[in-house]
Amino acid sequence: MAKLDVNIGALQLKNPVMTASGTFGYGLEFQDFVELSEIGGIIVKGTTLKPREGNDYPRMAETPQGMLNCVGLQNKGVDYFCEHIYPQLLPTGGNYIVNVSGSSPEDYAECAARVDALANIPAIELNISCPNVRDGGMAFGVTCAGASSVVKAVRQAYHKTLIVKLSPNVTDITEIARAVEAEGADSVSLINTLMGMAVDIEKRKKTLSIGTGGLSGPCVKPVALRMVHQVAKSVKIPVIGLGGISSAKDAIEFLMCGATAIEIGTANFLDPAITIKVRDGINEWLDKHNIADIHEIIGAIQ
Amino acid sequence: MKKYILDLEVKSVERVHERYVLIRLTDDKPLPEMLPGQFVEVRVDGSSSTFLRRPISINFVDYVSNELWLLVACVGDGTRRLAELQPGDTLNCVLPLGNGFSTQSDGSNGDEKGTLHRVLLTGGGVGVAPLLYLGKVLKEQGVAPTFLLGARSAKDLLMLSEFEKYGRVLVTTEDGSMGEKGFVTNHSVLQQESFDLIQVCGPTPMMKAVARYAHEKGIACEVSLENLMACGLGACLCCVEKVRKESTEASNEVPQTTNVCVCKEGPVFNINRLLWQN
Numbered sequence: 200m201a202k203l204d205v206n207i208g209a210l211q212l213k214n215p216v217m218t219a220s221g222t223f224g225y226g227l228e229f230q231d232f233v234e235l236s237e238i239g240g241i242i243v244k245g246t247t248l249k250p251r252e253g254n255d256y257p258r259m260a261e262t263p264q265g266m267l268n269c270v271g272l273q274n275k276g277v278d279y280f281c282e283h284i285y286p287q288l289l290p291t292g293g294n295y296i297v298n299v300s301g302s303s304p305e306d307y308a309e310c311a312a313r314v315d316a317l318a319n320i321p322a323i324e325l326n327i328s329c330p331n332v333r334d335g336g337m338a339f340g341v342t343c344a345g346a347s348s349v350v351k352a353v354r355q356a357y358h359k360t361l362i363v364k365l366s367p368n369v370t371d372i373t374e375i376a377r378a379v380e381a382e383g384a385d386s387v388s389l390i391n392t393l394m395g396m397a398v399d400i401e402k403r404k405k406t407l408s409i410g411t412g413g414l415s416g417p418c419v420k421p422v423a424l425r426m427v428h429q430v431a432k433s434v435k436i437p438v439i440g441l442g443g444i445s446s447a448k449d450a451i452e453f454l455m456c457g458a459t460a461i462e463i464g465t466a467n468f469l470d471p472a473i474t475i476k477v478r479d480g481i482n483e484w485l486d487k488h489n490i491a492d493i494h495e496i497i498g499a500i501q
Numbered sequence: 502m503k504k505y506i507l508d509l510e511v512k513s514v515e516r517v518h519e520r521y522v523l524i525r526l527t528d529d530k531p532l533p534e535m536l537p538g539q540f541v542e543v544r545v546d547g548s549s550s551t552f553l554r555r556p557i558s559i560n561f562v563d564y565v566s567n568e569l570w571l572l573v574a575c576v577g578d579g580t581r582r583l584a585e586l587q588p589g590d591t592l593n594c595v596l597p598l599g600n601g602f603s604t605q606s607d608g609s610n611g612d613e614k615g616t617l618h619r620v621l622l623t624g625g626g627v628g629v630a631p632l633l634y635l636g637k638v639l640k641e642q643g644v645a646p647t648f649l650l651g652a653r654s655a656k657d658l659l660m661l662s663e664f665e666k667y668g669r670v671l672v673t674t675e676d677g678s679m680g681e682k683g684f685v686t687n688h689s690v691l692q693q694e695s696f697d698l699i700q701v702c703g704p705t706p707m708m709k710a711v712a713r714y715a716h717e718k719g720i721a722c723e724v725s726l727e728n729l730m731a732c733g734l735g736a737c738l739c740c741v742e743k744v745r746k747e748s749t750e751a752s753n754e755v756p757q758t759t760n761v762c763v764c765k766e767g768p769v770f771n772i773n774r775l776l777w778q779n
Contacts, residue, residue: 202762221736221737221738222732222736222737223736224734224735224736228732228735228765229735229736231503231504231505231736232504232506244738252739252759252760253741253760255743256728256740256743256760257729257736257739258739258741259729259730259739259740260740261551262552263549263550264552264554265552266552266731268731268737268739270739271735271736273738273741273760323670337777341653389765395648399730403684416552448665465731467732467736468553468554468731468732468733468736468737469544469552469553469554470506470544470593471506471734472506472733
């Protein structure tokens with residue numbers, strides 16, 4: 200049994216496997232398939248200050264080795280989360296992290312402050328990269344000034360580990376990463392979905408209700424891997440890698456390219472027990488190669 | 502209800518129609534409890550264009566022979582691949598998912614709560630699939646249902662002899678080649694008899710027509726929706742349907758409709774919750 204625990208700032212993970220926001224609900228939906236306390240970290244659905252209904256149906260289109268979604272941050276708001284969902288999470292023993300989104304720096308900060316008050320939530324992931332909402336979301340994540348403004352506001356209101364989730368829909372993702380690092384982010388996670396589109400040729404219409412959506416799944420993995428490698432070289436804070444990870448091999452690729460931890464997203468839909476399989480697979484691989492500590496492979500590929 | 506990921510064994514694949522196959526699955530262990538109207542997310546192996554699992558409604562469960570039946574319409578590459586399964590192959594299934602049809606009265610029709618008397622199960626196309634298991638469960642509870650099955654033509658009616666085991670079977674065909682000519686909503690039984698619950702699964706225009714009829718007559722009605730899904734577990738929020746908020750969750754500040762997951766809060770909905778009348 201290799202040593203699998205890693206730290207993201209002050210956030211301790213018993214293994215580097217986390218779940219990507221929006222793909223694992225609140226974990227409760229997966230309790231029949233996996234022991235939630237065994238997962239390194241569970242990042243819950245994007246949470247906003249006020250409830251959001253999200254976009255209209257249809258919100259999903261299947262693509263070769265992936266899918267597009269335009270859910271649009273449907274959630275019942277941070278107060279509902281604190282009062283009704285958080286108490287349900289406590290007995291699971293899960294290491295929960297809240298994904299926070301907003302439409303202004305003040306929104307983000309207020310939402311983060313309310314999550315700060317929850318004793319058993321050790322970190323938040325700031326979503327400045329949602330491609331599916333008009334008011335905010337990715338708008339902040341595609342410029343250094345926008346990203347800085349949100350992180351600056353949140354950093355003042357939030358005192359635990361602050362992870363910032365980056366958009367790949369930019370010219371140079373390393374610039375954004377450095378900008379949020381300068382404002383005090385403890386970590387960056389990447390990549391959020393790539394903006395894409397699907398059409399129905401029979402109807403001569405766009406498939407998704409808002410026309411575009413975020414692409415995820417194995418098809419984005421090479422893009423994600425390249426960006427994680429680039430960002431890991433250009434910031435000092437730990438990087439969390441995600442984008443199409445579906446196996447232990449995929450996860451190890453990201454770790455070797457400089458990710459301290461990884462998130463599993465769309466693969467949860469194909470195999471609801473994938474998180475634990477990836478953790479076990481990483482451990483087996485390390486044992487097979489006589490590697491005692493996962494840190495020996497993190498960033499191994501220059 | 503506990504959910505499982507199971508590698509079920511294919512016992513047989515029978516082509517029941519040019520477009521439909523009946524897949525009978527079994528397992529070494531007793532199959533878990535499943536309710537009529539629930540569904541299974543099956544993994545399709547060997548189809549490069551099929552990325553996501555495919556939601557397939559539970560056609561029938563026989564706990565004596567330990568069989569789960571799936572009636573599959575071959576519409577794309579993924580479902581065509583399912584039709585090519587051979588006895589002895591395994592099919593990876595996540596089950597049981599969703600809520601299922603009511604098999605007891607909710608008391609809203611003035612009946613004693615829990616009792617149903619006259620139940621009409623109606624559907625068309627591959628939509629008839631869940632009605633078979635529903636009919637069996639209702640019959641076991643002492644309520645032999647009436648099946649009203651619609652199709653384009655006699656050759657498109659599926660599994661009639663199976664339905665006959667659990668209740669009276671009435672038929673409509675669009676070309677009049679069997680039963681009464683027309684759509685299910687044109688069938689004379691709707692004028693001649695009264696029902697206290699109608700349960701529907703079929704193409705959306707058909708379900709809407711039946712729902713309109715039930716609404717006008719004040720008959721309780723449930724429909725099974727088929728929105729496009731990814732996870733099947735209520736996690737991804739892709740398959741949403743806009744519904745009326747239940748009174749308990751209504752508040753003055755927010756709109757009285759809300760998006761709910763068809764995979765988790767459905768696929769079966771009472772028509773009163775849907776916005777179809779608009």
